[in-house]
Amino acid sequence: MKKLIKKLLREHKENTPKGTYIRRGDVEGYKINPYEVETTDLEEFINIIDGLPDTIKRLSVPTETNVFNARSVIFNPKEDQNWRENVKDIIIDIDEEYENVSYSINSYFGAMDSHYPYDEHPLYISYGVPNEELTITN
Secondary structure (H helix, E strand, O other): OHHHHHHHHHHHHHHOOOOEEEEEOOEEEEEOOOOOEEEOOHHHHHHHHHHOOOOOOOEEEEOOOOOOOOOEEEEOOOOOOOHHHHHHHHHHHHHHHOOOOEEEEEEOOOOOOOOOOHHHOOEEEEEEOOHHHOOOOO
């Protein structure tokens, strides 16, 4: 039974469109925020950082991998000219400290309609680290 449930869940995940489900009255669909990404490739993630627009409202970047209340630095691209270099420095430090890191950028607004176009959303970066490498703090 357990194998059947896993198989059904895997098939459902493979057949589900990517993006955020949107429903307005009778209209249904999926929207994708082009700045929301996930990868395990450091070089690809660095290139994604280079491609982010200077118009985003802010970018929150954690400086540690704690699951809850991780310290982070908030960059305002409209005010900080070197924000990309500073963000990349933090990401490279995390990558040097841990192996098998996954990186993601998400929007606080997701793909939902908001008052801002996608290139003005506030974004945040998060990391995924295998459980055995997590830092446990009290």
